[in-house]
Amino acid sequence: MNCIGVLTSGGDAPGMNAAIRAVTRSAIFEGWKVYGIHRGWAGLISEELEEFTTNSVSNIIQRGGTILKTARCDEFRTEEGRTKAFEVLKKYDVDALVVIGGDGSLSGAYQLATEHDIPVIGIPGTIDNDLYGTDKTIGYDTALNTIVECVDKIRDTATSHDRIFFVEVMGRDAGFLAQNSAIAAGAEAAIIPEENTELDQLADFIGRGIRKSKNSSIVIVSEKDGGAMHYAERVKKEYPQYDVRVSILGHLQRGGKPSAADRILASRMGVAAVRALKEGQRNVMIGSIQDRIINLPICRAIKEDKVMENDVLHCLTILSL
Numbered sequence: 112m113n114c115i116g117v118l119t120s121g122g123d124a125p126g127m128n129a130a131i132r133a134v135t136r137s138a139i140f141e142g143w144k145v146y147g148i149h150r151g152w153a154g155l156i157s158e159e160l161e162e163f164t165t166n167s168v169s170n171i172i173q174r175g176g177t178i179l180k181t182a183r184c185d186e187f188r189t190e191e192g193r194t195k196a197f198e199v200l201k202k203y204d205v206d207a208l209v210v211i212g213g214d215g216s217l218s219g220a221y222q223l224a225t226e227h228d229i230p231v232i233g234i235p236g237t238i239d240n241d242l243y244g245t246d247k248t249i250g251y252d253t254a255l256n257t258i259v260e261c262v263d264k265i266r267d268t269a270t271s272h273d274r275i276f277f278v279e280v281m282g283r284d285a286g287f288l289a290q291n292s293a294i295a296a297g298a299e300a301a302i303i304p305e306e307n308t309e310l311d312q313l314a315d316f317i318g319r320g321i322r323k324s325k326n327s328s329i330v331i332v333s334e335k336d337g338g339a340m341h342y343a344e345r346v347k348k349e350y351p352q353y354d355v356r357v358s359i360l361g362h363l364q365r366g367g368k369p370s371a372a373d374r375i376l377a378s379r380m381g382v383a384a385v386r387a388l389k390e391g392q393r394n395v396m397i398g399s400i401q402d403r404i405i406n407l408p409i410c411r412a413i414k415e416d417k418v419m420e421n422d423v424l425h426c427l428t429i430l431s432l
């Protein structure tokens with residue numbers, strides 16, 4: 112191993128910079144050359160490679176977003192696109208690639224590694240926490256804290272006006288952000304993709320007679336299927352006696368300084384990615400299970416579903432009475 116590339120892809124997540132820094136410095140520590148690849152798969156195809164020194168990653172650990180920038184790239188979804196990407200890696204004598212991103216980015220990495228002779232290591236970077244094989248993904252802790260801070264503020268208004276607030280959070284296919292922010296903010300309910308049908312969840316919330324025992328309520332909704340607006344409209348129509356409002360938190364959930372937990376997770380995963388390459392591993396994702404850093408085949412991380420613990424689901428039901 113003489114030279115590696117590192118890129119960030121998919122949605123940005125706080126802590127990605129700490130991971131870039133850790134990969135870069137660990138590789139330099141091993142005596143390897145490192146290319147930072149700008150704008151994810153798109154930048155790889157269009158040869159946006161920059162040789163990194165230890166200084167390239169100075170003063171970034173505390174910054175949100177990604178200094179390498181990120182992109183979504185349709186061309187990389189095609190075999191021709193991935194062949195172009197591979198040719199660029201060969202042209203620059205890159206021996207292995209570290210990819211920091213979510214489910215889609217790691218699926219792309221896996222495709223590339225199966226079609227061409229290039230080892231890839233995945234680092235789970237997404238606020239959604241939807242990757243199997245790791246308790247937490249980089250960015251999740253920071254996003255969760257941001258949501259909780261916002262919901263605390265919304266609660267002041269909800270209480271003052273006796274309103275039901277539907278607060279929409281990110282997580283199209285995974286309810287970790289919604290469910291856990293609901294627990295942490297003391298919300299009355301969460302509507303998440305993993306649970307029941309839409310009808311069940313809303314009916315359950317209303318059926319519990321929230322408004323009989325409380326003057327205001329907060330329901331956290333995952334962004335899927337029309338999200339908070341959809342549920343608010345339904346409640347307005349079916350229960351016109353309620354004063355209903357919607358708040359869509361949107362992109363502010365992605366930004367901001369990474370939490371200490373995300374910085375530490377990203378740093379440990381970045382170091383572990385280089386260690387995995389040094390040990391001759393290929394096509395694995397770095398995970399953290401019960402605070403132990405592990406490796407698992409990327410194909411498992413992208414194919415298997417991450418299950419939400421039952422107690423996390425029940426906890427909210429009990430505590431919101």
Ligand code: ATP
Binds near residue numbers: 122123217239
């Ligand atoms: P987030 O969880 O934050 O959305 P992500 O990594 O899942 O991050 P995607 O938009 O799904 O984000 O994927 C990022 C990029 O990875 C895509 O734009 C595409 O270039 C590539 N990609 C995604 N899925 C595949 C796939 N099945 N095969 C090849 N490339 C893919």
